[in-house]
Amino acid sequence: MASRSSAPVSLATFNGKRHEPPEPGPGEVLVRVAATTFNPSEAGLRRGLLRSIVPVVLPYTMGLDVAGTLAQGDRVIGRLDGGAAADFAVAPANVLVPVPDGVPLEDAAALPIAGLTAWQAVFEHAAVAEGQRVLVNGAGAIGRYAIQLARHAGAHVVAATSARGAAAAHGAGADRVIIGWEEIEPVDAYIHLVPADPVHTGRIRPGGVLVSATTPADRLPVGPFRGVHFIVRNDTADLAALLALVADGTVRIDIAGRRPLTDLDAVHAEADAGKLTGKTLLLP
Incomplete structure (x- = not known):
């Protein structure tokens, strides 16, 4: 063929x-x-x-x-x-x-699709910085990279996942893992990676950001925060930077x-x- x-x-x-x-x-x-x-x-x-x-x-x-x-x-x-x-x-x-x-x-x-999606969510759209609190909703392949990258940026990371994904979220380095609905402290960035409408948006600080790789922009909740829906971009510079973090042991391929x-x-x-x-x- x-x-x-x-x-x-x-x-x-x-x-x-x-x-x-x-x-x-x-x-x-x-x-x-x-x-x-x-x-x-x-x-x-x-x-x-x-x-x-x-x-x-x-x-x-x-x-x-x-x-x-x-x-x-x-x-x-x-x-x-x-x-x-x-x-x-x-x-x-x-x-x-x-x-x-x-x-x-x-x-x-x-790495390419899952890693690039996480990279662009964390660094480009959420602009995660040291000392921030970040909620990552989803502990699939993208979520596990997002947790690691947000930790690398110096953020405190809360991962929301199912019982099946809890061990993976802990393994990726989440500071706290919540299953279902649990009360959390306010966050600066909410990275939404599951095929369902986002919850916990009331915990985004005013001026914070909700970044979604799944929920379309016209369905994102409106609040005193910025809402972003994005489709991953094929970017070799981002991919090379991610590979460098894998090579030095900062990011683990799961x-x-x-x-x-x-x-x-x-x-x-x-x-x-x-x-x-x-x-x-x-x-x-």
Whole structure:
């Protein structure tokens, strides 16, 4: 299979038969994929719920996060517009970032979308600073990075999560973990990462900020605070900065599971049934 779509990509193995990797075009490189991941947004993409935001041309190959090697052996990661669920992917060279020594290449596939979303929520939109109090609602893959990054910025972090996510929130370094509705002290920033309307907004200090990666701007509550809804931006500078924090041990990559790429259908089914949490790697 060597077709091109809005995300140019090829599988080197398809229906048990070998196929030649695709030829990169101008400005592109061929990546031998070491790992991709499952992202919840891909379930929506599969169901056609995101067609107005992410138009695709069929046939389309899944896989937004990619980690792999180039022909010369360079280890890279990046966010694609699809196509990483393959043995080889053709990617624009300008979306890839070198992986530092000491960072496991497969694990680094868990960084691009979840890590960039957390980075931009914490540093760009919430502008978290030392001494602030921050509420992170959600302890999935994005929330675990957001907790670590807010702590790195010097904030006191409260994580709101379900009972299932409490251990992960503690492990990410949250100063306090609340399950369901519990009274909390006022916060300077509220980072909302779950697919439900935000609660606890009455605890945002006047002049604070509510940052949502899920609830649209027209549904954010109005208060004496700033409300921001954002869609993650593909930014190699942000990704390189995040990788540097992973390399020096400041940020830990949290992997919930490792599955063969042939389990992709099963992983989507488990996610649809609410049985999947955290970041699952898919290995060709």
